Each structure stands twice: as structure tokens, then as C-alpha cells.
Amino acid sequence: MKLDNKGLLVVISGPSGVGKGTVRQALFDRTGHDLAYSVSMTSRPKRVGEQEGVDYFFVTKEEFEQRIAEGKFLEYTSFVDNYYGTPLDKVNEQLEAGKEVVLEIEVNGATQVREKMKNAILIFIAPPTMDTLKERLHRRGTESEEIIQARCLKASKEVNLASQYDYIVVNDTVKNAADKIMAIIRSEHAKTNRCLDEYNKIIKEK
């Protein structure tokens, strides 16, 4: 029995190349959960195999900037001349419907979320070693050497931001990381500050 029936906003973030997307996918491949994925919006070109509304909502740079001006993002960032952001209206719709909303975003976006949603749960996905991270950045291989170098530099700064998060989950295996995130979600629902009101209703019933 879950006392806290409200949906949680769960932010999965971490340095470039740590495997955030794979961990997120593993979470959603499980059965019996009540998670909703918040699809990000981007101005970067669609990669082979990516689908509109599944991997991202793809818009032009001009459309993205128009939406920034209108305050339509929970968070956004830019990297290598492209924007990435979380549409606020989609997140609110899902939270209001009682779903647990999972965001997989860049590290500077995560701190923007904390400012706007105090109750958000910020999870930092960490590499088991720095060597693993570097290997993964080189292995991705969908981009030019120049972009890989920029990503490595970015990652080496991003690993220092873990202290701003609520939890640090090591991505040693995708299964372990996903298990731990499910444990965190379950545990957060049992936190006294989230479920005291519901509990007080139980003890007042005859």
C-alpha cells in the first residue's frame, strides 16, 4: 500500500557518455511500474533511427528560441550550437494525471528543475571509473573527432556537479543502476513529508 499517491518528478542526469539514455530505457522496459517519460525538445538534427515524439520533439532553432521567450520550458540548455529542453506543459499534464514523470536531461538543466520544482528528485548517474567514461565517449562514434573532444571536455566538468543532486547512482551495470532508481522512487514515496497527510487520514478513521 502506497500512502503517497501523487506522482514524483524524477530527474536522471549525469555527465555526457555515462549512459543516461540506456538506464532510462531499462527503467521503461520493466513491467509493473507507473512511470511516464517526458520527451525532450531539441533543435539538433534527427539522427538515423530517431523518431519524432519518441526520442525528441524536433523543432527548428527559431521555434526553440520562440518557446524560450514564452517561458515554455521547465529547463533548457544548448550544446554544440543546438538547444535541448523539457516542455513544461507536458510535464505538468502528466504530474496532474498522477504519473511519475522521468526526465533524462543534461546536468545544468537539473539545477534549473530544482529551482522550479522543490519536490523533484535529482539522481546523478555516475561512471564506475573515469576510464569507463572516456571509453564510452569515444565508442559512441556517431560524431566527428571535434565533437567527441568537446564532449570529453564537457564531461570532465560535469562529473564535479554530483554534490548538487539528491542521489548518486553508479552505472556499473544498467540493471544495477535501474534497480537502484526503482528503490529510490519506492523509498521516496514512503518519506514522511510526502505521506504524512494520508497517514493522518487513516488514523482518524473509526
Added chain:
Amino acid sequence: MKLDNKGLLVVISGPSGVGKGTVRQALFDRTGHDLAYSVSMTSRPKRVGEQEGVDYFFVTKEEFEQRIAEGKFLEYTSFVDNYYGTPLDKVNEQLEAGKEVVLEIEVNGATQVREKMKNAILIFIAPPTMDTLKERLHRRGTESEEIIQARCLKASKEVNLASQYDYIVVNDTVKNAADKIMAIIRSEHAKTNRCLDEYNKIIKEK
């Protein structure tokens, strides 16, 4: 991979009759955990089937009071003229050995633990309904009607103390409650304030 390798002090408490002992037993019946149970000390008579050093350490009232005077308890309480307490030396030995120490104690003891050990995790076991709690108190049937009545009165006060705990876990089924406690323990190990030092070691390695 667990960044935080220190043992946690996990306090399981809740109103009389809620099933704390059964939930604790279910936790320890699982395999693959690293939990150590802290056996309480009591001055009450041994019940049929109870074993010294397993269910409790049984001492006389005079011995118990001597130990209180010597500051040898992490917490203690008295009920129906008997003392119940947690020997401090045993808890420290286990924590130092890196074990997760589980205490199953009365509600007023839990707040004493918080004062002495800031990092302790306090879990309040709650009944799914007040009727369930009353039924359980009557069903126990090992004591006189007078003791049952005292226990009911005590329980009706104890249910109001949940707000002093970190988590509220409903004992709707013993399996659910035990699952949730395991999730809480796992989740607490991933908390940034517990594992940031270890994480910083990883990112400083070449």
C-alpha cells in the same frame, strides 16, 4: 556498486500490535542482505519459546537499572513495570564492523536514538487501518485483558508519533513492508551526503 560502504543504523518502530517483529523477521529471512539484528535487553520474564540472546537478553530489573545508571543503553523504555533497551556497545561493535544494524524498538526509544545518532534512519511501521491494529492487539492473546487494554491505550497514543520518523511504511502485507524497507536501505546508501566522499575519489583517479 555501492559507493557508501558504511553500515546504516535502521530503526524499525511503530505502535504496539502493528507487527514490527514479524516485519523484522521477514527482512532477516531474506538472502543476500548484509543486515545485523541488534538484540534488545529486557527485564520482563521470558515467554514460552523465547531464547536468550536471540529474542532478548534477559536480565533482572536491578541489573537493568544498574546499566541505565552506567549509560550503557542507546535507548530504553519501560512498559507494564518492565524495562526494554538497546545495549550501546553491541550496536557500536556491529556498525564498526560495517554491518547494517536493524533495531526493532518502541516508539519513544526511536526518538532517543535520533538524539544520539543523527544519521540513523527512522522507519515507522503503520497499520493499514486502525481496525486492523485493534484486531491484532486482541488476537495476540498471550496476556491478560488488563494488559491488552493498557496496550490498546498505548497504541492509540503511539500512532500519533509518525511525524517524528523519516519514513512511514504501511504493514498491509509483511512482504510489501519488508520490500519497502529494503528499498529504503538501498536508496539511503545512494544519498549524496552519504556517498559524495567515495564518489570524489573515483573522479580523481586517473
